[in-house]
Amino acid sequence: MIPDTSFAAAVQERSGEKLAACYQCLKCTAGCPLSSHMDLKPNAILRMIQYGQRERVLKSHAIWFCVSCMTCGVRCPNDIDISVVMDTLREMAIEEGYAYAAEKRVVQLHEEFVRSVKLWGRLHEVTFYMAYMARSLDIIASIPSGLALMARGKLPFLPKRIKGGKQIKRLFKEAYKTKGQLEEEA
Amino acid sequence: MAEYSFYPGCTAHSTGLEYNLSLHAVAHALGIELKEIDDWNCCGGAAARSISNLLGLALPARNIAKAQECDLPLVIPCPGCFNATRRAQYALINDPEMRERLEEVVEFKYKPGLEIVSMHQVFLEPDVLDRLAESVNRPLRGLKIASYYGCALVRHPEIVQMGDYENPVFFDRLVELLGGEPIDWSYKTDCCGADLAMTHGKIAAEIADNIVAGAIEAGADCLMASCGLCQVNLDMRQTGKEQKKLPTFYFTELMGVALNLPKQSQWWGMHIVSPKPLLRATRLLRRGGRS
Numbered sequence: 001m002i003p004d005t006s007f008a009a010a011v012q013e014r015s016g017e018k019l020a021a022c023y024q025c026l027k028c029t030a031g032c033p034l035s036s037h038m039d040l041k042p043n044a045i046l047r048m049i050q051y052g053q054r055e056r057v058l059k060s061h062a063i064w065f066c067v068s069c070m071t072c073g074v075r076c077p078n079d080i081d082i083s084v085v086m087d088t089l090r091e092m093a094i095e096e097g098y099a100y101a102a103e104k105r106v107v108q109l110h111e112e113f114v115r116s117v118k119l120w121g122r123l124h125e126v127t128f129y130m131a132y133m134a135r136s137l138d139i140i141a142s143i144p145s146g147l148a149l150m151a152r153g154k155l156p157f158l159p160k161r162i163k164g165g166k167q168i169k170r171l172f173k174e175a176y177k178t179k180g181q182l183e184e185e186a
Numbered sequence: 187m188a189e190y191s192f193y194p195g196c197t198a199h200s201t202g203l204e205y206n207l208s209l210h211a212v213a214h215a216l217g218i219e220l221k222e223i224d225d226w227n228c229c230g231g232a233a234a235r236s237i238s239n240l241l242g243l244a245l246p247a248r249n250i251a252k253a254q255e256c257d258l259p260l261v262i263p264c265p266g267c268f269n270a271t272r273r274a275q276y277a278l279i280n281d282p283e284m285r286e287r288l289e290e291v292v293e294f295k296y297k298p299g300l301e302i303v304s305m306h307q308v309f310l311e312p313d314v315l316d317r318l319a320e321s322v323n324r325p326l327r328g329l330k331i332a333s334y335y336g337c338a339l340v341r342h343p344e345i346v347q348m349g350d351y352e353n354p355v356f357f358d359r360l361v362e363l364l365g366g367e368p369i370d371w372s373y374k375t376d377c378c379g380a381d382l383a384m385t386h387g388k389i390a391a392e393i394a395d396n397i398v399a400g401a402i403e404a405g406a407d408c409l410m411a412s413c414g415l416c417q418v419n420l421d422m423r424q425t426g427k428e429q430k431k432l433p434t435f436y437f438t439e440l441m442g443v444a445l446n447l448p449k450q451s452q453w454w455g456m457h458i459v460s461p462k463p464l465l466r467a468t469r470l471l472r473r474g475g476r477s
């Protein structure tokens with residue numbers, strides 16, 4: 001693949017993290033709770049950014065498997081907060097139309113979560129789960145846990161809207177100004 | 187009487203219902219007043235920051251705007267919300283460009299000085315600790331408790347300022363005070379994988395099983411958590427296939443047991459892995475009346 005020499009500079013600029021300081025000690029990957037499931041391990045992501053592998057990085061499953069637990073960042077001997085780099089990569093993947101390529105369901109889940117917040121001001125689990133299931137067709141896996149919680153009275157059925165709905169809408173509009181691929185445009 | 191403004195977070199009325207009920211019961215018993223901030227919104231969780239950095243900061247910034255009107259320290263019981271709100275405050279303090287942007291988007295003026303604390307910090311204040319020590323009338327004798335700290339409460343240290351992030355012990359000190367036996371174990375700050383539970387249930391189950399296995403290996407007979415996502419994830423996703431299942435308490439529930447507060451059975455009914463057999467075996471199950 002042709003290296004994209006502007007990629008590393010763009011990620012560094014947006015994340016504010018000094019990627020060039022990485023000397024591949026692999027501490028990030030060793031401590032990452034999800035690394036065994038990642039197609040590109042955290043240390044490899046950093047190296048591939050330096051190699052200008054824009055498409056491979058932005059299309060990776062790994063950036064959506066990162067759960068922002070911050071273990072990598074606090075252990076990095078060079079103080080690179082990789083979870084912040086991952087945030088940047090996810091943003092770029094959405095903007096550049098790569099987000100659905102690898103982990104469509106994870107992206108859909110995030111989208112439905114924030115859609116619920118945009119609609120009600122708070123997360124309403126039942127309608128959020130249903131919207132996610134309808135879009136992803138990921139139904140079988142979620143139903144037993146949903147029913148278990150419902151049986152324990154832990155999922156209120158009807159949503160309530162907060163008073164500051166207009167403020168929330170405005171906040172979303174501003175934040176979504178640059179978004180490309182997202183299903184929901186403000 | 188200590189007073190705080192209070193941000194419940196979305197899980198307070200859903201997956202973390204028993205956390206919310208028990209923390210209010212304990213706060214009431216210890217003379218702590220929690221005033222819910224008006225018209226609060228969701229902090230955005232992990233989803234908002236995954237989609238847009240600005241959104242992930244702006245949502246909690248609106249709650250900061252609401253809280254600074256109250257002039258009281260703000261307590262946030264959910265570590266996820268606590269972390270997101272501290273992150274927003276960190277940006278408001280240290281990133282002038284972002285502060286300007288957030289002030290414009292949220293339509294407020296940031297007032298320095300708002301103190302944002304986690305629920306346990308309220309209970310670990312010196313004078314509250316004294317009151318707590320006096321009020322323990324049902325010590326958790328014989329209960330071997332693995333305190334699970336998770337990610338958001340202790341990392342990133344610059345943002346949450348919670349001290350040791352590899353081997354925190356503040357919950358273990360609390361367990362000691364309540365008369366229980368704190369268990370030293372290696373998985374206390376490992377991520378529970380909750381964010382992947384909906385989309386990749388098998389991975390979340392594998393992570394939960396690993397954490398439970400670590401607790402069993404260290405000799406624990408229960409887990410103690412403080413997060414409405416960690417608790418429900420560990421409670422619900424552990425498979426019990428190759429080991430026994432461990433109940434997962436909220437730390438406020440165990441405080442409630444030690445203080446012998448009423449209505450505990452309501453909390454236990456909300457768990458997936460019932461803590462009742464363990465409480466019965468250690469003679470800590472409250473009996474009689476409508477308890």
